[in-house]
Amino acid sequence: MTYQEELNHFYDAINVDYATYVAGTLSQSGSNETLGFRTAGSPSEKSSGQFLYHQFQKIGLSDVRKEEITIDSWEFKTSTLHYLDRKKRLHQLTLCAYATHCIEENLTLDLVYVGKGTKNEYKNIDVKNKLVLVDLDTYIGCQIGICALQARQKGAYGIIAAPMRDDQQLPADALTYENFNAPVDIPAFAVSLQDACMLKKQLSNSKNQTLPVVLNCYSHILKDQPSYNIIGEIPGKNQHERILIMSHYDGLFYNFHSGACGCGLLLGLARALIKSHYVPDKTLVFIAHGAKEWGLSESSFNWSIGGYQQITKNHPEWAKEAMVAINLEGFVAYDDFQSHHIKTTEGYQDFIRSISKLVPGCPYPDGCVIDAPTTIVSDDFSYSQSGIPTIISYRPTHEQDFILRQTSYDEITHHFSYPAFEYCHKLYGTFIILFDQMKIMPLKFEKFFEAFEESLDFQSYHSHKELYFLLQMSKHLARHLYTFTQFAPLSPRKSHLMNIQLHELYLKIQQSFVRLTWDGTTIFPHEAYQKNMVHLKEALRLLKQEKLKSAVEQLCRVDLNLYAFYYDQDTYEYFLKQSTSQDDKHMTWGKNLIVSQINLYELIDSLLHKHANDDLCHEISQLKSLLAYEKIQEDQVMVEEIRNLKQIIRKMRRLLTL
Numbered sequence: 001m002t003y004q005e006e007l008n009h010f011y012d013a014i015n016v017d018y019a020t021y022v023a024g025t026l027s028q029s030g031s032n033e034t035l036g037f038r039t040a041g042s043p044s045e046k047s048s049g050q051f052l053y054h055q056f057q058k059i060g061l062s063d064v065r066k067e068e069i070t071i072d073s074w075e076f077k078t079s080t081l082h083y084l085d086r087k088k089r090l091h092q093l094t095l096c097a098y099a100t101h102c103i104e105e106n107l108t109l110d111l112v113y114v115g116k117g118t119k120n121e122y123k124n125i126d127v128k129n130k131l132v133l134v135d136l137d138t139y140i141g142c143q144i145g146i147c148a149l150q151a152r153q154k155g156a157y158g159i160i161a162a163p164m165r166d167d168q169q170l171p172a173d174a175l176t177y178e179n180f181n182a183p184v185d186i187p188a189f190a191v192s193l194q195d196a197c198m199l200k201k202q203l204s205n206s207k208n209q210t211l212p213v214v215l216n217c218y219s220h221i222l223k224d225q226p227s228y229n230i231i232g233e234i235p236g237k238n239q240h241e242r243i244l245i246m247s248h249y250d251g252l253f254y255n256f257h258s259g260a261c262g263c264g265l266l267l268g269l270a271r272a273l274i275k276s277h278y279v280p281d282k283t284l285v286f287i288a289h290g291a292k293e294w295g296l297s298e299s300s301f302n303w304s305i306g307g308y309q310q311i312t313k314n315h316p317e318w319a320k321e322a323m324v325a326i327n328l329e330g331f332v333a334y335d336d337f338q339s340h341h342i343k344t345t346e347g348y349q350d351f352i353r354s355i356s357k358l359v360p361g362c363p364y365p366d367g368c369v370i371d372a373p374t375t376i377v378s379d380d381f382s383y384s385q386s387g388i389p390t391i392i393s394y395r396p397t398h399e400q401d402f403i404l405r406q407t408s409y410d411e412i413t414h415h416f417s418y419p420a421f422e423y424c425h426k427l428y429g430t431f432i433i434l435f436d437q438m439k440i441m442p443l444k445f446e447k448f449f450e451a452f453e454e455s456l457d458f459q460s461y462h463s464h465k466e467l468y469f470l471l472q473m474s475k476h477l478a479r480h481l482y483t484f485t486q487f488a489p490l491s492p493r494k495s496h497l498m499n500i501q502l503h504e505l506y507l508k509i510q511q512s513f514v515r516l517t518w519d520g521t522t523i524f525p526h527e528a529y530q531k532n533m534v535h536l537k538e539a540l541r542l543l544k545q546e547k548l549k550s551a552v553e554q555l556c557r558v559d560l561n562l563y564a565f566y567y568d569q570d571t572y573e574y575f576l577k578q579s580t581s582q583d584d585k586h587m588t589w590g591k592n593l594i595v596s597q598i599n600l601y602e603l604i605d606s607l608l609h610k611h612a613n614d615d616l617c618h619e620i621s622q623l624k625s626l627l628a629y630e631k632i633q634e635d636q637v638m639v640e641e642i643r644n645l646k647q648i649i650r651k652m653r654r655l656l657t658l
Helices: 003-013 016-027 043-058 144-153 193-205 256-275 305-314 316-320 346-356 380-385 418-437 445-455 458-463 465-487 492-513 525-544 548-555 561-566 569-578 584-590 601-608 617-655
Strands: 062-084 090-094 102-113 131-136 158-163 188-190 210-234 238-248 282-289 322-327 340-344 368-371 390-393
Touching: 003 256, 003 418, 016 043, 016 256, 016 418, 043 062, 043 210, 043 256, 043 282, 062 305, 090 193, 102 193, 131 144, 131 193, 144 158, 144 188, 144 569, 158 193, 193 210, 210 256, 210 305, 238 256, 238 305, 238 418, 238 492, 256 282, 256 418, 282 305, 282 418, 305 316, 305 380, 305 584, 316 492, 322 380, 322 418, 340 346, 340 418, 346 368, 346 418, 346 445, 380 390, 380 492, 380 584, 390 418, 445 465, 445 492, 445 525, 458 465, 458 617, 465 617, 492 617, 525 548, 525 617, 548 561, 548 601, 561 569, 561 601, 569 601, 601 617
Parallel strands: 102 131, 131 158, 158 188, 238 282, 238 322, 322 390, 340 368
Antiparallel strands: 062 090, 062 210, 102 210, 210 282, 340 390
């Protein structure tokens, strides 16, 4: 049977109604009757996993099993706030709890408003043992974790966070969630914009700017608990090569578009492949991860725990066996966008783009947008770091995304597109079948080296001329390697050996050159120091001109130092250490990925207390020393990059002789 005939049989076997049933059933499961929440290790997550386990069996997958992972469990049942208005009328507000431990029944507290929750907003306000209301302004770095810790440092009982009116295109009654990485003993909640406005109105009309409230909450955290990844397979002729197809079944709120529909697609693809009697060359492994949205207390890398443990602990051998990992993250049944968004590695970008254009029935005006590189926000990042190239159905980059992702509006009732869901079945099914029929991974390493070259500024190139020649050599060899692997008549044994070597080459590149900024963007190691030096040089120039405010603004763009400007030193340094120097358990997939960590708290604080005519010699001297230090660090990193490039060049040359 030809490749096109295989595809046509698969297309005919697609049943979107079944995938919708799976997604709809999952999205209705939750510990909280009002908001949903099938969170890590909770009874609702476990029952959802059991449902998927039975569906895996029902559609005919082989070797269906539940594989245990160890996580911190979170069960969120309810959270409400009661208060009396000036006319003594009782009001009840529904709150969304963050991943914190808080079990309270009719707890009476005073509520106070502290603006954006920065250190200066607390001046002359008594918050001891009170509940504070803050406006969560993510533009200035006001994320819920640091706002919660700042509140606790000031003596508050806990925190309620409201979205900013101009921050995102949210309905006024929507509740939102964002990652929480502060200590779990700080009660933290989200409130809708309309309810926050009501609270602020009551507070402004009160005598002492406080409002008595009654809190009821059940949000339960337990450390070191079991959760499960659900696994099923379609056995291939070759038991030593695999294609991994994955999604996650836990969820915040009802999580239809940003989670459940990914699971629906996962089972829809498996069912259609089985119904079409497709016999794969490689074993197709279908994985539903638990503990994706959250699974670890007091960690900066507390999500994707199910995926991280699956590839590093449960099945590290998959790293050398899988040609690709396809992550169905979500937004596969939504067409209110110009395009469908996919992220992948640079090496697969052209390949995926060309294949996507061949799939019929696209409901998006601009087709598919294929971006690279991959991202830390999804489960597949750990797989990529282990040596498996990945493809992700990524959330769209559109303002409507904010109405759905991690909000109470992420339900099937707010939007569902049958044509988009059907198209995504065809699209990702085509990827599966095409990769299955390929003998050798179609990696274009040249694209990676081009991205490396583009990341270097003039000064870096000038200081390390050897790097230029190494990159040209790397691109040249990568072009030859791609031609050799895709067109040379290699025997099955040599093809298998080539794939193992390509995995090792991809892994070497990931380990050597993938690092993170403090906001989670993937960068090359030298870019962290390169960027810092730009801001430090500009701060020094401005300081010499006595433009203190502008100089401080530049310093705030260095590493995590925006927090140094807005929050107390203890609060700032807590998160600095949390992201760089915790134990392996808490660093998880983020270990050693943040390379630069300049602490400018004292310098920024000193400048904030000075005026233009004051003596700035000490601060100027500090900046000069910091610049010299960063230059040394950059040089050391680039020497290491050169060493790694030479090793990669040797690997490519060896591969060309196989």
